[in-house]
Amino acid sequence: MIPLLAAAHVALAVPSGPAPGAAPARVLTLDAALALERSHQPTLAEASANVRAAQARHREALAPFLPQLSGSVSAEHHADLGQSQALLAAASRVQGAGTPGDFGTGTFGLTASQVIWDFGAGRSTVAAAGAQVDAAGDTLDATRLGADLAVREGYFAAWGDKRQVAVASESLSDQMAHERQVQAAVKIGTRPPSDLAQVEASVASARVQAINARDTYAIAKAQLIQAIGMPQVGDFEVVDPALPAVAGEGLPIERLVSGALAARPDRRSLDDQIRSARLSEQAAKLAWTPRIAAVAGVSADAQSQVAESNNWEAGVTMNWPLVSGGDQLARVKELQAELDSLRDQREALDQQIRLDVTQADLALRGARDGVLAAGTAVQEARISLKLAEGRYAVGLGSVIELDDAQQQLATAEGQQIQEQVQLDDARAQLLKALGRPA
Numbered sequence: 001m002i003p004l005l006a007a008a009h010v011a012l013a014v015p016s017g018p019a020p021g022a023a024p025a026r027v028l029t030l031d032a033a034l035a036l037e038r039s040h041q042p043t044l045a046e047a048s049a050n051v052r053a054a055q056a057r058h059r060e061a062l063a064p065f066l067p068q069l070s071g072s073v074s075a076e077h078h079a080d081l082g083q084s085q086a087l088l089a090a091a092s093r094v095q096g097a098g099t100p101g102d103f104g105t106g107t108f109g110l111t112a113s114q115v116i117w118d119f120g121a122g123r124s125t126v127a128a129a130g131a132q133v134d135a136a137g138d139t140l141d142a143t144r145l146g147a148d149l150a151v152r153e154g155y156f157a158a159w160g161d162k163r164q165v166a167v168a169s170e171s172l173s174d175q176m177a178h179e180r181q182v183q184a185a186v187k188i189g190t191r192p193p194s195d196l197a198q199v200e201a202s203v204a205s206a207r208v209q210a211i212n213a214r215d216t217y218a219i220a221k222a223q224l225i226q227a228i229g230m231p232q233v234g235d236f237e238v239v240d241p242a243l244p245a246v247a248g249e250g251l252p253i254e255r256l257v258s259g260a261l262a263a264r265p266d267r268r269s270l271d272d273q274i275r276s277a278r279l280s281e282q283a284a285k286l287a288w289t290p291r292i293a294a295v296a297g298v299s300a301d302a303q304s305q306v307a308e309s310n311n312w313e314a315g316v317t318m319n320w321p322l323v324s325g326g327d328q329l330a331r332v333k334e335l336q337a338e339l340d341s342l343r344d345q346r347e348a349l350d351q352q353i354r355l356d357v358t359q360a361d362l363a364l365r366g367a368r369d370g371v372l373a374a375g376t377a378v379q380e381a382r383i384s385l386k387l388a389e390g391r392y393a394v395g396l397g398s399v400i401e402l403d404d405a406q407q408q409l410a411t412a413e414g415q416q417i418q419e420q421v422q423l424d425d426a427r428a429q430l431l432k433a434l435g436r437p438a
Contacts, residue, residue, distance in 0.1 A: 027236065028237070028239075029241075033228055034148060037227065037228045040230045042229055108299065111297035117292045121287055125280070125283040128275075129276075131272045135269045135276065139269045147229075151228060152241075156241060156421050160417050160421035162217050163417045172207055178402060182195050182199045182399060195399040243427055256361060266349065267350070281332060281336060289320075294316055297312065298312045357433045360426055367423035371416070378413055378416050382409060385406060
């Protein structure tokens with residue numbers, strides 16, 4: 001974790017190309033964002049605390065079957081109120097004491113015990129608690145996968161919006177260039193003034209789109225910070241995440257589903273919970289059996305005017321709960337129902353895993369095709385714009401044709417960005433569906 005955090009802070013400290021007159025913005029890479037999320041996301045901290053709590057409960061379940069030692073101390077003071085004067089006088093003469101009066105007594109003792117045999121009930125209880133520790137650990141892994149997915153999707157969205165800012169800025173620059181071209185043509189009388197009004201409206205619209213694109217990018221960065229789980233990261237810029245292809249991408253769906261069923265931590269967590277419920281049921285059934293323990297103790301009794309006496313004892317005890325009002329039978333039935341519920345949850349999760357993998361795989365295939373098609377559309381739109389600009393320059397084209405060509409290029413470039421974001425999202429979704437951190 002420490003190297004990842006170091007990489008995160010180094011990445012945040014690397015300046016990107018600053019805007020004129022502005023302070024250099026820090027660069028936040030995808031790996032750095034993931035590292036920050038894994039150390040700051042509250043949901044991960046909560047899941048980690050649940051693991052520690054499960055470990056403590058496991059230790060708690062083990063404690064009754066380890067050696068036990070207890071101590072006791074008691075002290076009493078007896079005051080002579082005169083109502084048993086004859087009896088106290090006789091006792092004093094027998095013990096050789098003086099005149100009877102107030103006296104005190106004290107008892108000190110230590111008792112040690114150790115469970116010897118309980119027919120496996122304790123072992124099942126401890127094993128059930130251990131299975132819950134495993135389940136909590138797997139739940140932490142599943143939570144981490146979900147948090148990673150949220151950061152990846154937030155990062156891809158921010159990167160796409162940043163590219164949309166560039167597209168909008170480029171479109172505004174092109175529209176302003178067209179405005180200058182039309183102004184010159186109107187000035188020399190080769191174009192009507194209506195062309196200038198048309199292009200000025202297009203420039204105003206492009207300027208609004210550029211402002212909206214910057215605002216959308218700022219919102220996307222704020223959402224990314226929320227996904228990371230930090231109150232603030234400071235001003236930063238995202239860069240091309242360059243997400244590589246997922247290992248096994250394009251394999252038959254059954255192979256992908258089989259791998260996901262074996263790797264998904266949420267499914268492993270359910271398996272652990274089923275194992276814990278089964279062991280708890282076994283322990284509940286064995287609760288009717290005797291518990292045999294070895295016991296040893298020492299004690300000392302002291303009384304004023306009487307010699308001190310020391311005692312010790314050792315033996316074996318057997319505790320056998322014969323009738324408990326039916327609570328153990330109810331406990332067994334409760335655990336059996338819980339076990340059936342967990343098995344049904346696992347079956348439903350298996351179906352959900354199959355759906356997750358199938359959807360991610362289909363989305364990935366469609367996004368790859370969409371990226372290729374969008375790239376072709378951008379190339380054709382650039383050619384159309386060049387032709388429209390040339391036709392307008394020689395007086396063969398209209399300003400409407402020029403504006404349409406510019407809009408088509410901006411639309412095609414925006415669609416290309418969306419398709420790339422969808423491709424990255426689909427790969428991130430496939431990673432989560434397969435149960436892989438990366």
